[in-house]
Amino acid sequence: MQMARIELPEALVMEILSKLPVKSLIRFNCVCKYWCSSFQIPHFIFKHYHNNLENNNLNLLLRRHDGNTFQPYLSQLSNEKDQKDLVKQNIHLPFFKNAIPSVYGACHGLLCLQEPSTDKAALWNPSTREFKILPPSSIQRPPYLSPMEGNLALYGVSFDHAALGFDSKTNDYKVIRFVSFIYYHSPFVTRTFVNIEEEQRYAYPHYEFQVELYSSRSDSWKELPCPLYTPTDLILGNNYVDGICYWKTMTEAYLGLILLFDLANQKFSILPFPEITGSCLHYYDNILMFNGSLSVIVCLLEGTGMSFDLWVTSEGAWTKQFSIESISGVLHPLGFGKNGELFLRDTNNEIVLFDLSTQELKELEINTYLDHFQESISLHAYVESLVRINGIQEHEKHIIRQLAGDASKKY
Template identity: 70%
Template sequence: MQRPRFELPEALVMEILSKLPVKSLTRFNCVCKYWCSSFQTPHFISNNYHNNLQNNNLNLLLSRCDGNTFQPYFSQLSTEKDQNYIVKQNIHLPFFKNDTPSLYGACHGLMCLLDPSKDKAAIWNPSTREFKILPPSSIQRPPYFSPFEETYLTLDDVEFYHAAFGFDSKTDDYKVIRFVSLTFVNSEEEHPHPHSMYQVELYSLRSNSWKEIPYPEYTPTYTTLGNIYVDGICYWKTETGAYLDFRGLILSFDMGNEKFSILPIPEFVGSFPEYYVDLLVFNGSLGAIVYPSERIDTSFDLWVTSEGVWTKQFNIKSISGVVHPLGFGKNGDLFVRDTNNEVLLFDASTQELKELEINTYLDHIWAVITLHAYFESLVHINGVQEVEKHVIRQPTRDASNEY
């Protein structure tokens, strides 16, 4: 006797599939046209992403640069403690070959890469390997008139820095903001004195174009760890006053109304220059790691803000040899860099410092080593697919010396 055929409702099948990793869903695109088209619907993409959030399926990327070849690459780390955060694979990005891009994000599983010395940027989905190279800036660079030299100066250099990447829920649009520094000189002088002007540019994925927005009163500083985007707002640390009258502030930008604002840094951070303050995102909220500038037996305080109220989460006391925090993994584990440029892990549950199986002896450019956390996403950016040959898989050990 033939058994009756049992079929699950399509809605239930889609619900089950939405709980799977992006890598599995990519394979299942070939099962049937219905599945392939369903995986691209906003409803399925949203369900899959929120399932990853709910299950805390955090992914970690270590941004690095080979000190011999100066080639940028990213090491994807395992997030399972029993694997001791080993490197699963190294990823090279061909569209930034011979450049050293900075990585910004993540937002809905997407990241932005920006070359500070060139008008070169891209949006990247590390889960689907899709990337979109952004168009060059169309912003006018006005001539600079020097009242002291009574002449117009020549544009000598353009730099792009302090970028941020986020989502505008009002228009359902992903945006990139970056600060631009323009350097002008008198080309007729043998040793010209440089003059600077500043701009802010905003990119819209929906329009695929850049536009200039008003420059804020304050300029960001380089003290953020990984992502600085929370619920439609981007954050940077800034400052005002002279050395002895220094005052730290937080500069914010609303992706929706495209306006800058200033927030105070509370008194808890201590006085400058005895303490450093690095901004980061911790469990979906804006946080600040505060640590002394004296780099022997460094201790760390983590503060998190909610509706403008800062609360101290925990204190890590006297980690010998650690010089800089990199960011957090799962369950409050803190990644740090020591005096030998090694990446270590402070286990919050055991209060122990662990060496990781990550070879950093080739990463001589220590400033490039940054940690980025993201959740997998199927979000499409109308880009192109990254070539698989640029992914070097290392299931058991690091491959930073195997190029």
């Protein structure tokens, strides 16, 4: 006897599909034209993204630099709990050759890759494997400046402190970055100095800063007025939330401030750091995102150990979220994982995990002693999404994936 066929309402089918991983949805593109077209509708894309966001389905990437081949790469960490081999696969970036690209984002599952020494940048959706190379910078680079005290020759240009975000007002993904121009007095290279005072006068560099904004809708950059304060430190992981980009900056009086940029009105503003009280003078702080909110982590150095305070802001008011007592043998934090665990790099150049619920330190068997530029190791979290960037699929010229420990594929 043939069983009756049960037809599910299309709305229920789409609700079920919106809870599936991107990998499954890509396979289901060939089931029927309706499904394929539905997966490209903005309503379905954002419903799928927010389902992942609500379920805290974070994916983690470690930015690294191979000490033997000097090639930049990203280690993708497994989401499975108690996984013995936490590194799932390594993603190599031949598009950036020997440079270490900075990673910015994530925003709706997208990441921005930026090479600091050039204007080479790209948008990347690691879930759909779509990759888009951004156009060259539109900022003019004057070779000389002529202030009152002699000519200044351009020595170098640096592209740093980027942020990737979404402008809900124009439904546009945007990248903002700071461009640093480094000038030296032109006689410094060729001139024979009479005395030390004269040499010192010409030895110090002069910096000029500019800001440019990329729009994915126009696929172009435009220059913006530079704010009074410019970023001074790299952030931990993401520096964007709810239409606002954030950077750490410093005043002339060495007071910490947070620089804000509103993508919708394209305006800069500032926010004070939380007031650090207590007798400990040896500490440093940095900004990061915690549970979708702007946060500041304060690292207190106490002998061979390190303690941590996490501050979270709401409408400009700071509240201490929690404190972690002294942990011995750790160097600096990398960021937070799926369940609020704190990733750290220790004195043995290994990545370790501090569980907030059990207050225990766990070794992850991720050794970085062979990494080049160990100080540049960073942690980046993103949520899977179907957001399209009108790019191309990953290509070996740009990105190569291989299973961890698989040395069969050269790069």
